[in-house]
Amino acid sequence: MARLAIGFVTSFMFLSISVAAQKDQTFTGEVTDRYCTKAGSHDVMMQRHGAKNTKDCIVACVKAGGKYVLFDAATNKAYLLDDQRKPEQFAERKVKIIGTYDKATETIHVKDIQPAS
Helix, strand or coil: CHHHHHHHHHHHHHHHHHHHHCCCEEEEEEEEEHHHHHHCCCHHHHHHHCCCCHHHHHHHHHHCCCCEEEEECCCCEEEEECCCCHHHHHECCEEEEEEEEECCCCEEEEEEEEECC
16 A cells, blocks of 8 residues: 555656646637537537527537637647636637647646737
């Protein structure tokens, strides 16, 4: 049991060091939801949620269990955002996100979100 505990502590320390060592990066794209991004359209979900526009669709999809993502049209890639509260005010908007990227989970650990200029 002690070996297992030592193993967990050691793993946690290495994980903490690797996360702390990561430098902040800037990511740009549009805040949207994972489902509609995968579907390539908001049409189906707008009907399902009775949303009047894309922004309302994104928020409704997240409230129904979806996740906010940053969609980078240049690379056609969606990145999960670890903070699921801050992005709501930026739904459907082009933004600049400052944070670190976890390649294994394709998740951006959000430090700040700003409208893109």
